[in-house]
Amino acid sequence: MAEAITSREQDxxxxxxxxxxxxxLADYSPVRGCMIIRPNGYALWxxxxxxxDEMFKATGHQNAYFPIFIPQSFLAKEAAHVDGFxxxxxxxxxxxxxxxxxxxxxxxxDSKLEENLIVRPTSETIIWDTYSRxxxxxxxxxxxxxxxxxxxxxxxxxxxFLRTMEFLWQEGHTAHATEQEAIAETLTIxxxxxxxxxxxxxxxxxxxxxxxxxxxxxxxxxxxxxxxMQDGKALQAGTSHFLGQNFAKAFECKFQNKNNExxxxxxxxxxxxxxxxxxxIMVHSDDQGLILPPKLAPTQVALVPIYRSDEERTKVxxxxxxxxxxxxxxxxxxxxxxxxxxxxxxxxxxxxVQGVPVRLALGPRDVENGTVEVARRDNGSKTTxxxxxxxxxxxxxxxxxxxxxxxxxxxxxxxxxTTVETYEEFLSVLDSKGGFVRMxxxxxxxxxxxxxxxxKATIRCIPLEGYDEAGFDPISGKPSKGYVYFARSx
RNA sequence: CGGGGUGUAGCGCAGCCCGGUUAGCGCAUCUGCUUUGGGAGCAGAGGGUCGCAGGUUCGAAUCCUGCCACCCCGACCA
Numbered sequence: 001m002a003e004a005i006t007s008r009e010q011d012x013x014x015x016x017x018x019x020x021x022x023x024x025l026a027d028y029s030p031v032r033g034c035m036i037i038r039p040n041g042y043a044l045w046x047x048x049x050x051x052x053d054e055m056f057k058a059t060g061h062q063n064a065y066f067p068i069f070i071p072q073s074f075l076a077k078e079a080a081h082v083d084g085f086x087x088x089x090x091x092x093x094x095x096x097x098x099x100x101x102x103x104x105x106x107x108x109x110d111s112k113l114e115e116n117l118i119v120r121p122t123s124e125t126i127i128w129d130t131y132s133r134x135x136x137x138x139x140x141x142x143x144x145x146x147x148x149x150x151x152x153x154x155x156x157x158x159x160x161f162l163r164t165m166e167f168l169w170q171e172g173h174t175a176h177a178t179e180q181e182a183i184a185e186t187l188t189i190x191x192x193x194x195x196x197x198x199x200x201x202x203x204x205x206x207x208x209x210x211x212x213x214x215x216x217x218x219x220x221x222x223x224x225x226x227x228x229m230q231d232g233k234a235l236q237a238g239t240s241h242f243l244g245q246n247f248a249k250a251f252e253c254k255f256q257n258k259n260n261e262x263x264x265x266x267x268x269x270x271x272x273x274x275x276x277x278x279x280x281i282m283v284h285s286d287d288q289g290l291i292l293p294p295k296l297a298p299t300q301v302a303l304v305p306i307y308r309s310d311e312e313r314t315k316v317x318x319x320x321x322x323x324x325x326x327x328x329x330x331x332x333x334x335x336x337x338x339x340x341x342x343x344x345x346x347x348x349x350x351x352x353v354q355g356v357p358v359r360l361a362l363g364p365r366d367v368e369n370g371t372v373e374v375a376r377r378d379n380g381s382k383t384t385x386x387x388x389x390x391x392x393x394x395x396x397x398x399x400x401x402x403x404x405x406x407x408x409x410x411x412x413x414x415x416x417x418t419t420v421e422t423y424e425e426f427l428s429v430l431d432s433k434g435g436f437v438r439m440x441x442x443x444x445x446x447x448x449x450x451x452x453x454x455x456k457a458t459i460r461c462i463p464l465e466g467y468d469e470a471g472f473d474p475i476s477g478k479p480s481k482g483y484v485y486f487a488r489s490x
Numbered sequence: 491c492g493g494g495g496u497g498u499a500g501c502g503c504a505g506c507c508c509g510g511u512u513a514g515c516g517c518a519u520c521u522g523c524u525u526u527g528g529g530a531g532c533a534g535a536g537g538g539u540c541g542c543a544g545g546u547u548c549g550a551a552u553c554c555u556g557c558c559a560c561c562c563c564g565a566c567c568a
Contacts, residue, residue, distance in 0.1 A: 013562080153568080156566060306527055345529055348529080
């Protein structure tokens with residue numbers, strides 16, 4: 001082996017970066033903190049987009065597109081929003097360059113803009129400015145829009161997929177006549193996110209509510225899905241915000257209701273990003289490389305033909321072609337890797353590193369016997385099966401892999417979830433095994449901040465389900481309505 | 491922004507402390523032959539303003555000064 005992936009045990013962080021590099025998902029760019037998404041990574045993103053987009057549309061949403069540039073003054077309109085994003089905005093101040101004899105290429109001072117433009121860190125402001133013009137009557141509501149876009153946040157410290165200065169995401173922005181309807185929308189989306197995470201990514205998630213300190217800048221309530229990585233750190237995988245009337249007020253967006261009264265519009269916004277790819281890697285992959293769930297894998301099955309002579313090559317490729325046609329017809333994404341100049345062993349390794357769920361090997365021996373070798377990436381198993389009527393078998397196998405990955409991730413999360421009754425226990429669990437630590441919390445900012453300062457663990461969420469066992473906060477002794485999830489997080 | 495580290499071939503590095511022919515090595519690339527059921531072997535070939543700018547010196551990858559960039563670890567965040 002020429003180069004090896006760093007093992008998780010040795011250095012989890014380096015392992016993560018190595019997997020991305022070896023699986024050719026992304027590359028560094030000439031600009032600090034930005035990422036080049038390579039074809040393997042982008043295909044994964046496209047599959048995520050496709051599944052999510054269908055779910056959004058099935059629930060009545062439409063796609064639209066708003067500009068990347070936002071007038072600087074817009075950012076000033078919602079107080080909490082400014083606080084949250086001002087520190088990390090890319091600002092456009094000039095419109096052209098010029099060649100200076102001394103300094104070289106510079107921003108032309110004569111092209112300074114009347115008003116600075118902000119490269120969107122998120123689009124609430126420009127969208128609510130627009131909605132204020134689109135909405136007059138209750139008949140104009142609801143508006144249920146989503147956009148697939150890139151956003152820029154000038155982050156201090158970046159990490160491929162998990163936090164990059166520019167990232168791809170979808171952001172939904174909806175407008176409603178009533179508070180209940182907006183809250184229902186927020187929850188509908190949360191359910192879509194959870195369903196997507198669990199059924200497509202095979203990543204189990206906890207649905208919950210963020211505490212005030214972790215809330216989105218400008219939201220009344222932030223709902224989230226939280227996932228657990230193999231190293232015991234949590235990752236926020238998606239958020240859905242109930243924005244109340246904050247943005248409607250900031251942008252004077254009112255509608256006339258059925259009682260002939262003017263009312264501010266109720267809002268939601270929600271998003272998931274290319275960060276999900278980071279989650280996918282950190283939940284399933286191993287020291288050999290990437291492991292992808294079949295539903296999202298760009299290539300589900302890779303067939304490696306094996307031959308020596310031209311005669312063998314012809315025979316093997318003929319059978320390979322037949323298998324490909326059959327599996328394609330069954331709806332399986334299969335490739336036949338008939339590249340000369342790469343040896344079978346090399347190809348085996350490549351598909352393993354890249355996380356292809358199932359690898360088939362087909363040699364002269366198999367052609368003779370009417371068989372094919374099936375190797376599963378998730379558990380390393382190898383079996384030889386009949387090459388006739390492979391379609392049904394393969395669909396079943398892919399299904400098993402998909403479910404197996406979810407079950408494994410769920411077990412892992414369960415083993416990394418601990419309920420504690422005292423703060424001593426809390427500290428010891430956090431330091432020994434990490435993971436989610438369920439503990440009573442009195443609901444105050446003070447306790448939350450103290451824990452954060454002492455342990456770096458934050459309240460990941462107040463769970464939507466199972467938040468009903470009353471007790472007492474072990475730190476303050478005050479009453480608590482239920483256990484909340486603490487963890488150190490990405 | 492704090493701490494640590496690194497800039498020498500496409501990638502990964504050695505050389506630097508102690509200045510001295512034509513700057514090396516591994517991988518990758520190209521050609522040829524042999525190979526092909528788990529990352530092939532042999533032979534040959536191509537590829538470099540040594541991060542940038544100054545300085546010291548007969549002579550700088552190496553010494554001095556300044557700058558820049560990136561990576562990793564923290565605080566902040568999807």
